[in-house]
Amino acid sequence: MSGLHADSTRFVRDTMLAEQEPPLTERGAVKWARENLFSGPLNTFLTVVGVFALYLILKGLGPWLLHSVWFANSAAECRETVAADFGPGATGACWGVVRERWAQYFYGFYPSEAYWRVNLAFVLLFVALAPILFAGVPRKVLWFTAFYPVTALFLLWGGSIWVPVVIMAGIAFGWVAFRLLGPFAGALIAAIAAGLVPVLWWLILAAPVAHLIEGWIPLGIEAIPSAKFGGFLLSFTIGVTGIAFSLPLGIVLALGRQSDMPLVKMLSVGFIEFIRGVPLITLLFTASLLLNYFLPPGTNFDIILRVIIMVTLFSAAYIAEVIRGGLAALPRGQYEAADALGLDYWKAQQLIIMPQALKISIPGIVSSFIGLFKDTTLVIFVGLLDPLKGITDAIRGSFEWKGVYWEPFIFPGLIFFLICFGMSRYSMYLENKLKRGQR
Amino acid sequence: MSEPAVDRTIDRSHMHVSDEVAIQITGMNKWYGAFHVLRDINMTVNRGERIVICGPSGSGKSTLIRCINRLEEHQKGQIIVDGTELTSDLKNIDKVRSEVGMVFQHFNLFPHLTILENCTLAPIWVRKEPRKEAEETAMHYLEKVKIPEQAGKYPGQLSGGQQQRVAIARSLCMKPRIMLFDEPTSALDPEMIKEVLDTMIELAEEGMTMLCVTHEMGFAQAVANRVVFMDQGQIVEQNEPTEFFNNPQSDRTQLFLSQILGH
Numbered sequence: 001m002s003g004l005h006a007d008s009t010r011f012v013r014d015t016m017l018a019e020q021e022p023p024l025t026e027r028g029a030v031k032w033a034r035e036n037l038f039s040g041p042l043n044t045f046l047t048v049v050g051v052f053a054l055y056l057i058l059k060g061l062g063p064w065l066l067h068s069v070w071f072a073n074s075a076a077e078c079r080e081t082v083a084a085d086f087g088p089g090a091t092g093a094c095w096g097v098v099r100e101r102w103a104q105y106f107y108g109f110y111p112s113e114a115y116w117r118v119n120l121a122f123v124l125l126f127v128a129l130a131p132i133l134f135a136g137v138p139r140k141v142l143w144f145t146a147f148y149p150v151t152a153l154f155l156l157w158g159g160s161i162w163v164p165v166v167i168m169a170g171i172a173f174g175w176v177a178f179r180l181l182g183p184f185a186g187a188l189i190a191a192i193a194a195g196l197v198p199v200l201w202w203l204i205l206a207a208p209v210a211h212l213i214e215g216w217i218p219l220g221i222e223a224i225p226s227a228k229f230g231g232f233l234l235s236f237t238i239g240v241t242g243i244a245f246s247l248p249l250g251i252v253l254a255l256g257r258q259s260d261m262p263l264v265k266m267l268s269v270g271f272i273e274f275i276r277g278v279p280l281i282t283l284l285f286t287a288s289l290l291l292n293y294f295l296p297p298g299t300n301f302d303i304i305l306r307v308i309i310m311v312t313l314f315s316a317a318y319i320a321e322v323i324r325g326g327l328a329a330l331p332r333g334q335y336e337a338a339d340a341l342g343l344d345y346w347k348a349q350q351l352i353i354m355p356q357a358l359k360i361s362i363p364g365i366v367s368s369f370i371g372l373f374k375d376t377t378l379v380i381f382v383g384l385l386d387p388l389k390g391i392t393d394a395i396r397g398s399f400e401w402k403g404v405y406w407e408p409f410i411f412p413g414l415i416f417f418l419i420c421f422g423m424s425r426y427s428m429y430l431e432n433k434l435k436r437g438q439r
Numbered sequence: 440m441s442e443p444a445v446d447r448t449i450d451r452s453h454m455h456v457s458d459e460v461a462i463q464i465t466g467m468n469k470w471y472g473a474f475h476v477l478r479d480i481n482m483t484v485n486r487g488e489r490i491v492i493c494g495p496s497g498s499g500k501s502t503l504i505r506c507i508n509r510l511e512e513h514q515k516g517q518i519i520v521d522g523t524e525l526t527s528d529l530k531n532i533d534k535v536r537s538e539v540g541m542v543f544q545h546f547n548l549f550p551h552l553t554i555l556e557n558c559t560l561a562p563i564w565v566r567k568e569p570r571k572e573a574e575e576t577a578m579h580y581l582e583k584v585k586i587p588e589q590a591g592k593y594p595g596q597l598s599g600g601q602q603q604r605v606a607i608a609r610s611l612c613m614k615p616r617i618m619l620f621d622e623p624t625s626a627l628d629p630e631m632i633k634e635v636l637d638t639m640i641e642l643a644e645e646g647m648t649m650l651c652v653t654h655e656m657g658f659a660q661a662v663a664n665r666v667v668f669m670d671q672g673q674i675v676e677q678n679e680p681t682e683f684f685n686n687p688q689s690d691r692t693q694l695f696l697s698q699i700l701g702h
Contacts, residue, residue: 336510337547341561341613342536344529351560355551434551 067092070099074400097404098411101395105412108230108385114158114222118233121155124148125240133426149244156237159223162210170198170206226304230385232415237304239373242311246372247365249312250319251358255349257324268320275317281381283310288382307379315372322364326357359434366427370420387412445636445657453646456664459486460519461617461648462507467516469502476502477513478672486616489649491659491680494669495695500652503669504619507650508539521616537565540610544622546602548594554581554605555590558612566613573612580608584638600631604638611642618642620651656700660684668692 024030037047067086072078078094086092098105107118128148131141150164178194185193214220229237256268275283287306295301330353338348358365377386385391392408395401401408462484469477476499484490492500505511506518509525509532518525520535549557558577562568568576581587584604586597594602603623610618620639624632636658643649643662653659659666659680666683668676668691676683676692684700687693 331545331547333543333545333547334549337541337543337549339510340508340536340539340541340543341609342533342565343561344533347564351564352549356549359551 064091064093068095069093070095072096073100075403076400078404094404094407097395097401097407101391101401101408102411104395105231105387105391105415107233108391109228110224110230110233111222111228114224117155117158117221121152122236124151124155125236149241154221156229156233157224157226158221160210160214160218160220162213162217162219163206166206166210166213167202170201173201174198226302229304231387231391232412234304234379234384235373235376235387238308238311238376238379241308242315242372242376243369245308245312246315246319246368249316250323250365250368251354253316253320254323254327257320258327272317272320275314276321280311280314280375280378283314284378284382286310303382303384307382307384311372311375314375315368318368318371319365322361322368323357325364326359326361327353329360330356359431362427362431362434366423370423373420373423374416388416445640445655445661447637447640449640449661450644453644454487454489454664455646456485456487460484461486461488461521462650463517463519464507465517467506467513467518469499469506469511469513469515476672477506480516480674482667482674484617484648484650486648487646488665489643489647489663490651490665490667491663492650492652492667492669493654493656493659493695494675498669499672500669501621504541504621504650504652507617507619508536508541510541537613538615539617539619540613540615541619542603542606542610542621542623544625546594546599546606546626548602548606548609550594553591553593554586554597557594557605558609561609562612577608577612580611581605583611583641584608585634598631599627600634603627603631603635607635607638607642617648617650620649620653622652622654624653624655654699656684668695670695 021027025034038044063086067082067090069078069081069092072081072094073096075094075097078092078096082090082092103112103115107115110118124144125148127141128145131137131139131145147168150168153167154161154164174194174197177197178190181190181193253268253272256264257272259265259268284307287310288303291301291306334352334356335348338352343351377388380386380389385394388409392412395408396404460483462482464480464482467477467480468475480503492503494500502511506513506525507520512527513525521538523531523534523538525531525535548554549560552560555574555577558581559570559573562573562576563570566573578587578590581590584607586601586604586608589597589601589605594605597605607623623639624635627635632655636655639649639651639658640662651658651663663680665677666680667674668683668687668689670691676687676689678688683692684696687696
């Protein structure tokens with residue numbers, strides 16, 4: 001035994017050990033449960049409580065869902081069916097209400113013979129979005145995207161075809177003004193003119209001109225007033241327009257807040273802080289009631305348009321702050337490298353700064369979008385029929401469906417969830433894609 | 440001298456200093472708030488000169504070269520680059536920046552663009568070169584810095600030395616007449632310093648006018664025609680390298696040299 005120490009320190013392995021499975025408690029479901037459910041007295045207790053709570057929920061909700069009635073023409077009929085099938089006193093969900101009134105959830109009081117216009121606008125929306133959301137779509141589709149807003153406007157509200165045409169003409173005039181002034185008046189003046197010309201055109205000349213042409217060549221489809229809009233049609237109209245316009249506006253505000261020009265900076269900060277300091281409902285009330293006092297009597301300023309403007313401004317203020325966070329996260333060196341290469345402010349922003357700042361801000365921006373989309377239900381307070389309360393109340397107030405309580409809320413809730421969950425998933429997809437590209 | 444980084448003979452056939460003035464700095468002062476960072480800087484750089492600026496940290500050497508392409512604004516005095524005076528006039532600033540290339544300590548490549556896109560961005564958007572032509576130029580310079588095979592990758596996929604060589608190529612794509620180097624090797628691992636210095640030496644061999652802020656004294660001895668020593672925002676001593684290293688005049692210079700070369 002004297003050579004023990006030397007024996008154990010001098011060592012040469014002659015056979016390699018085979019790999020062995022871990023012990024039973026260290027693998028599969030047992031390991032998972034040990035680590036996640038029963039890792040200590042407190043966690044074990046919480047697991048038991050959690051399981052019990054789950055049991056209570058299922059016990060309450062299970063029968064109600066299992067006894068669902070899909071075909072019924074009134075709440076009373078639902079109750080009778082449940083009582084007949086599962087005995088008196090049994091509860092059951094009454095999805096018949098959704099089955100009968102789904103059109104109202106989606107279209108509001110839009111005339112049913114014109115549903116195709118909404119459907120077409122909805123399908124075209126995805127065509128227009130495709131090139132923005134996915135890189136694989138041919139770039140030429142962007143031309144369609146550019147024309148989508150006026151197309152949707154025409155399809156949804158109808159009326160004379162000349163209205164969307166003169167609206168587009170305003171944009172064309174702005175472009176012409178930019179090209180004409182650009183060479184000798186400088187980029188800034190040209191840009192201001194490019195913004196001012198269309199606005200003046202739309203406010204003053206567009207309506208009479210459209211009317212005039214309509215007099216010569218009457219062409220159009222049935223006009224449908226904003227009052228007929230409701231449900232998810234309304235939510236989508238406000239939500240999609242708000243999202244589309246609040247991002248660029250938010251970028252401009254974020255840049256304005258960082259500007260060296262005191263006036264621009266002050267206006268941006270003031271705007272952002274004011275909007276963020278006021279509840280959206282206040283802004284909506286302002287849009288629906290107060291604005292009329294300031295506008296000349298007899299002005300018909302469409303209520304949906306007013307709401308869209310307010311929702312856009314509201315969301316833009318939040319997005320501006322999200323993007324400011326992204327800008328702050330960029331190292332100074334990026335600005336310096338862009339400067340040193342001779343890129344001017346706008347080119348540096350467009351090519352170097354914004355692509356990176358927006359990438360960092362994606363989660364925050366999408367959160368703002370989701371918030372905006374859900375906030376569209378607040379239009380109920382200015383008398384528009386949102387899908388969650390406006391339509392649901394209309395249904396629950398009807399004679400046949402009195403007493404149906406949960407179902408009319410669950411349905412729009414589910415649709416909101418699907419849309420918002422979709423946006424959230426898309427944002428994760430985009431983050432992963434951009435991360436992969438640069439790693 | 441413990442400087443293994445430069446171990447090659449240098450071809451001096453194209454390295455000559457002309458009489459033409461490239462940069463003229465007279466009575467230049469700069470403050471950060473109340474802090475006087477640069478004090479009465481007077482300096483003339485002729486075309487073809489290779490100047491190494493050294494000094495302790497906080498001596499204002501980086502600030503000095505950053506004033507030359509107006510990344511920093513000077514408050515007093517005059518800087519004339521290639522006949523254009525740097526004032527708040529944006530046209531002049533753009534003109535100077537298109538003549539002067541800059542390489543940073545932390546490379547500052549654009550992480551969302553590929554190596555090739557990094558190199559072609561400024562030629563396409565500032566010089567309005569056609570894309571194809573810009574890409575050919577970019578590939579030419581990437582070959583020069585010996586990494587054409589990385590053109591399709593993103594900066595994050597490259598080593599520090601490779602990134603710095605891309606940064607040099609990116610600057611060269613704008614065909615600058617003057618190159619500024621702001622501690623180009625300070626953020627690199629020792630084994631990568633050499634590849635970047637080699638690239639810089641090649642540039643010097645072609646006769647490029649260069650101003651380098653660096654602590655690579657081997658590079659200074661081998662390539663520079665003048666070494667400028669700065670302390671406390673002032674030029675304390677300048678001389679041609681052999682004299683500067685072997686026979687430093689001021690106490691401050693002697694102390695600095697003994698500290699960085701003493702072991």
